[in-house]
Amino acid sequence: MLDVALQVDPAVVAEGVNWLWILVVTFLIFFMHAGFAMLEAGQVRSKNVANQLTKNMLTWSIGVIVFFLLGAGVSGLVGQLTGAGEYGSLTQFGAGNFGWVNWLYGAVFAMTMATIVSGAVAGRAKLRAYVTYTFLVAAVIYPVVTGMTWAGGFVSQLGFHDFAGGMIVHGVGGIAGLTAAYMLGARMDRFGEDGSVNVIPGHSMTFAVLGTLVLCFGWYGFNVGTSVNVFAVESGELVLGAGWDIVGRVALNTTLGMAMGALGAGAVALARTGKVDTLYVANGMLAGLVGVTGTADVLTPMGGLMLGLLAGAQLPIVFEIVEKKLKIDDVCAVFPVHGSAGALGIILFPLWSTGGTAIAGGVVPGGILSVEASMFVPQILGTAIITLWTVLATALVWGLFKAAGQARVSPGHEREGLDISEHGTNTYPEFGSGSTGPAATDGGFVEEDNIVRPDGGVANDGQIKMVTAFIRPDKLSDVKKGLAEVGAPSLSVTNISGRGSQPAKTGQWRGEEYSVDLHQKVKLECVVADIPAEDVAEAIRDSAKTGEPGDGKVFILPVENAYQIRTGEVGPSAV
Numbered sequence: 001m002l003d004v005a006l007q008v009d010p011a012v013v014a015e016g017v018n019w020l021w022i023l024v025v026t027f028l029i030f031f032m033h034a035g036f037a038m039l040e041a042g043q044v045r046s047k048n049v050a051n052q053l054t055k056n057m058l059t060w061s062i063g064v065i066v067f068f069l070l071g072a073g074v075s076g077l078v079g080q081l082t083g084a085g086e087y088g089s090l091t092q093f094g095a096g097n098f099g100w101v102n103w104l105y106g107a108v109f110a111m112t113m114a115t116i117v118s119g120a121v122a123g124r125a126k127l128r129a130y131v132t133y134t135f136l137v138a139a140v141i142y143p144v145v146t147g148m149t150w151a152g153g154f155v156s157q158l159g160f161h162d163f164a165g166g167m168i169v170h171g172v173g174g175i176a177g178l179t180a181a182y183m184l185g186a187r188m189d190r191f192g193e194d195g196s197v198n199v200i201p202g203h204s205m206t207f208a209v210l211g212t213l214v215l216c217f218g219w220y221g222f223n224v225g226t227s228v229n230v231f232a233v234e235s236g237e238l239v240l241g242a243g244w245d246i247v248g249r250v251a252l253n254t255t256l257g258m259a260m261g262a263l264g265a266g267a268v269a270l271a272r273t274g275k276v277d278t279l280y281v282a283n284g285m286l287a288g289l290v291g292v293t294g295t296a297d298v299l300t301p302m303g304g305l306m307l308g309l310l311a312g313a314q315l316p317i318v319f320e321i322v323e324k325k326l327k328i329d330d331v332c333a334v335f336p337v338h339g340s341a342g343a344l345g346i347i348l349f350p351l352w353s354t355g356g357t358a359i360a361g362g363v364v365p366g367g368i369l370s371v372e373a374s375m376f377v378p379q380i381l382g383t384a385i386i387t388l389w390t391v392l393a394t395a396l397v398w399g400l401f402k403a404a405g406q407a408r409v410s411p412g413h414e415r416e417g418l419d420i421s422e423h424g425t426n427t428y429p430e431f432g433s434g435s436t437g438p439a440a441t442d443g444g445f446v447e448e449d450n451i452v453r454p455d456g457g458v459a460n461d462g463q464i465k466m467v468t469a470f471i472r473p474d475k476l477s478d479v480k481k482g483l484a485e486v487g488a489p490s491l492s493v494t495n496i497s498g499r500g501s502q503p504a505k506t507g508q509w510r511g512e513e514y515s516v517d518l519h520q521k522v523k524l525e526c527v528v529a530d531i532p533a534e535d536v537a538e539a540i541r542d543s544a545k546t547g548e549p550g551d552g553k554v555f556i557l558p559v560e561n562a563y564q565i566r567t568g569e570v571g572p573s574a575v
Helices: 010-030 032-043 046-082 097-120 127-148 166-184 205-223 247-273 278-293 301-325 334-352 373-403 411-416 418-423 473-485 533-544
Strands: 231-234 237-240 464-471 492-498 505-509 512-516 519-528 552-559
Touching: 010 032, 010 097, 010 205, 032 046, 032 097, 032 205, 046 097, 046 127, 046 418, 097 127, 097 166, 097 334, 127 166, 127 373, 166 278, 166 334, 166 373, 205 247, 205 278, 247 278, 247 301, 278 301, 278 334, 301 334, 334 373, 411 418, 464 473, 464 533, 473 519, 473 533, 519 533, 533 552
Parallel strands: none
Antiparallel strands: 231 237, 464 519, 464 552, 492 519, 505 512
């Protein structure tokens, strides 16, 4: 009992604080979408980043509206029709403040499941197909699962236990992602004609790791926030609410699972490749969290350690099976991180259970406790039923998209990148800032007396010459300034890959080594007549130099003639 003098009805205080707590937890879970966006953006190629970010935003924006209008009601209806559910309406209008809070709390879980799928189909799925699938996920696919379980449906009547969504949210997302990736087919050049695997690294390990840590932070709301009501009222007095007897266990197991997942994945990667793979460590943290999410309330501390370790350790193994045996292109490894890890945690938890129910009063010693065969049966049956529904529903939807020719973008658009083909944007515009004015460069303006002017004089012994240079992309801005200072005319810029004296590099992406012998460069072409070609070449050389291998080269070539299209001029004056 709380020894607090209150001037208001304790029931009002308890209710207000509890609903405020649920809202805070809800906002924390919503913030996980920032983590998903960064994690997935980091694991795709630079030409597909904007597409991935857009899909994450549209998943929330479209999905939450659909879940409001249909999904929440479908979940309750399924619970009523298949079990002992006591709520369900095809609309949420008029539900009242607390009903709306409950709806929002359910919505953030639903959208977490939905956004997982986007990582599996990255780089080739049409935006319209993905958005349509998200609509159906929010309206039917996910609500049927929650209807069978959390809303009192027949799976929950079997005794199936999933505390915070290890299988219901993450398992469904991972299985749906794997199914969609299979139906969609692999990205171009992902697998060779002989069945060999080609590694396609993501563009930013930094994004992937930061996204992982944001997700880990939000996960405390996902697990710990689910476990407790802050206050209750007994005999007219304010007391601690339900869940305080397990909140410590949930927080502990969440933390242990996260840590052991990272260690398990890192250790297996080290044993298999001789290196601790950064991305596997990051993905392992999430797999460990998924592994304990469904049963964190009934796990011993040893269970938190072991399920986290096993969920992390299976990650590199399952990913290799998916990639090399099944030939499925799961871009962001959503199945081993969410699917298999979620199922593993749900099925194996009786090995380290507190006995099937949460024990009040704190820590239970580690070890295998109260293991009964009957505890495995509902977990296996529930996992199988959820898997079957998810696979069939997802395969049907993407199969229809594929039959209609609407599942994936054209080969040309895929090679160009979905940022351009689907959104008309470039996440990383390497060339120029769009500035206008005298001698505009990436760094701003130069003085008026250095204004870039048309060429057309008689330097270079009356010859037209072309200065061609290959430089580092990050030196383009400096080179443009240097050219402006010598009064060079406008230039052409091309993004290329090439190989010279710069040595090849070996990289590793999820345990797979790949060789980088074609390096990203920028090709500059500058045709001059009255400006000495040597001055232009020297300006490029001085501006692009870092002193390290790979700075590039500059060439001066003769040009036989030039024609000005607009005026018809020929020769140096046309330049």
